[in-house]
Structure formats: structure tokens, C-alpha cells
Amino acid sequence: MEQGDVGPLGVAASLVWSWLWIAGMTAYAAWTVRRRFPDAPSILLAAAAGFAATAGLSLAVLFGLGVFPVEGRTLVPLAGMAVGNSMTASVVAARALTDRFAEQRGQVEAALALGLPPRQAVEPLVRVVLRDALTPQVEKTRTVGLVFLPGAMVGLILAGVDPLDAVLVQVVVMYLVLGAVATSASVIAVVLSRRLFTADWRTLDLTPTD
Template sequence: MDFGWMFEFLKGMLKPVAALAVVAMAVALSYAQRLGLEWEMAYSISRAFLQLSVIGFVLQFIFSRENNVWIVLAYLFMVSVAGHTAGQRAKHVPRGKYVAGVSILAGTAITMFLLVILNVFPFTPRYIIPVAGMMVGNAMTVTGVTMKRLRDDIKVQINLVETALALGATPRQATLQQVKRALVIALSPVLDNAKTVGLISLPGAMTGLIMGGASPLEAIQLQIVVMNMLVGASTVSSIMSTYLSWPSFFTKAYQLETKVFAS
């Protein structure tokens, strides 16, 4: 049996292991400042090492097969994990994990479909899985913030919402300002990042290409596509999450579901 690939992998891990020096510095500073984060830092970086190593082998297996079925399976797995994580952030929203999962699925699937139809990316594991990962990660963050902020804003302004309902407003009309505020707050980091990309920092996709030997001009072309897809997927997912959250905030008689805002 040929174990050459294992030798190459272990050889390539020498630099990541050497980079642990900066983590050791962070641990030492945490200890000196009595932050109590030493074990959490060690656990986090150990988990990152393990997860990335495992996913590296998984992707190597998928890329070598060139089977589109693996794209769908990997994508659904990412969406499931992202929905669970975003749902935990918005834990007071009923069926939050389901709402987050469906919202992330809708936003990323629509965006990915357009990219493939427009021939921006070929529908192969090597392209689609990394692209889907970036979109799902951003959609997860935005969706979680949107759901949590919407529920919290309605709770803070519950008297205004109830007054609007009493005057004959529909749930959508009564919470329109809260929805707008939640969407603006959730999407602002994505838009701010798009405004400052290349001026303050070089994003990961662009940096990776440059370090891999691609020309800066090729790198910026890909990065522009990445920023476009992140804005599109995040916007669709966040808006979808507000529509799916609404039913759980109100009764069938168009009254606020008080138990949702009790805690």
C-alpha cells in the first residue's frame, strides 16, 4: 500500500505546527492578564486542527471522484450545520433552527443557481463546494442576527406593535420598522466589507490565489465574484428569515404571541 500521500501530508503540516507559536503567545498573554481563556484557546485551536484535517481528507476524496452527487450531499450538510448554529443564536424564536436552515438554503441555492446558469462557475465539486461554503457561512451569520434582532426589537417595542394591531394593522404593517431595522443591522457588516475590500484587508480568496501563484488581476476578478455572491445570498437569506419568523410571533387572531416574548 502506498503511504506517500500520508508522508506528504505530514510534511506539509510542519508549517501549521510552527504557526502554533503565535497561539502560545496568545495563551501566555491570557494567563498574564488573568483572562481565563487559556484552555478555551487550546481547545479551539485543537478543534480547528482536527476539523480542517478531516475536511481536507474528505474534500480530497470528493474531488478525486468528480461526482456531482457529492456536491449536493456536502452542500446539505453545510446548510444543516449552519441552520443549527444560526438557530441557536436566535434560540427564543420558535422553530428557529428550521427557519434558519430553510432561509440559508433558499438564499444560497438561488445565488448558486444563478452563478451556474450564467457560467460564472462550472458545476463541479472543486468549484461549487468552496463557493457554497463561503455563501453558507455568511448567510448563517446574517440570518442568526436578523432573527434575534427582530424578536428583540419587537419585545422592546411591544406596546407600539400592540397599538398598531389594535388600530387594524396587519402583523406585517405593525412590525415593518422592526423588520427594516433588523435587516439593516444584519446586512451592514456585509455591505461595509464590500465597501472596504482591498483597502483595509485582502480577503481570503484573493490572498489564497496570490499566494498560490495567480496574478493579482486574476485574484481580484474572483474576489469581485465572491463579494457579489455573498451580498446576494446574505440578502435573500435574511429577508426570507423575517417572512418565516412572522407566523410564530403572532396568533391566528393577529395578536402577539406573548409566550415568545416572555423571556
């Protein structure tokens, strides 16, 4: 075995440590969202579910389609990009949903009085919140290469990589980020919307207290 080669046990250990790092990364991201927005009901559970779904789905697509090899050097950076870039959208979605719910609580209760279940009563708010949370990332993705020049693409080009290869890598990264933002915001909004009601379908009072 040449110097620098890694045997099967070393590769397996590298993958195990990478997955453990991703688990810790996801937990810390959820705790960070919880600290930023502690008043939202079950925000830690919603954030953890959102980031876990984001990391799992993103890596499954990238590795399932063979875009990148399953290695320790690819697992952690890709998961970090997916989870890290989705944190802002998750906070925006959580805060916007609770704020709108507090403002439009009467409308939600009117929908409940008409016989709609909580899921349908809060669905219009969830749609608006997701649109607002995803719009910035969608607009950024649309202008890649025309207005917005991401660092990965510029760095690869400056390093001497073929421009077409640099663009292809950046396209993968941008759609990875867009998919991650959509997944995390959707999951956190859906989970959080279920926690805005009691078991007997009463709405929670989220009005800030002095």
C-alpha cells in the same frame, strides 16, 4: 481512458454526493442557529428556509451565468462560502427582531388595533433589523482592495496568479457573500416575523422569564 480521467458515471456520482453534502451543510447550519438562539419561535424552520434559499439562489446565479462550471469541486466550496458567511447575519437578524418585538410590542399591538395586518404591523421592525444585520457586510464589501484585503485574493497573488484575475475572482466571491448574507437575513427575518403572531392576530409574549 487515461489515469485520473473520470467517466460520465463518476461525474454524475460526484455531483450527487456534492448536492447531498450541501443539503447536510444547510441542515447543520440551521440546527446551529437553533442551538444558538433556541427561544425564537420556529427558528429552525426560518433558518432552514433562509439557508436553502441562500444556497439555491447563489448557485443558480453563479452557474446560470457561467461564472464557474458545474462540478463537484465548485459546488461544495461555493455553497459553503454562501451558507457559512450568512450564519452570523442570520443570528443577528433573528435576535434583533425578537428583542425589538418584545420591546415594542405595545406599538405593534396598536398598529393591529388600527386594522393593520400582522405583516404590515411588524414591517418597520423588519426594515430596521435588516439594515443593522447587513451594514457590516456592506461596509466590508465597499472597502475591499482599499482597506480590507481578503485571503482569496492575497493567496492567489502570492501563488503567482495574474493580479487582475485574482481581483476578478475576489469580486465574485465578495458579491457572492453579500448576496448570501442579504438573502438569508431577509428570509429568516420575514419567516420569523410571521411566527410572532397567533392565528387570530395576537402577539406572542417574548419577555424573558426568570
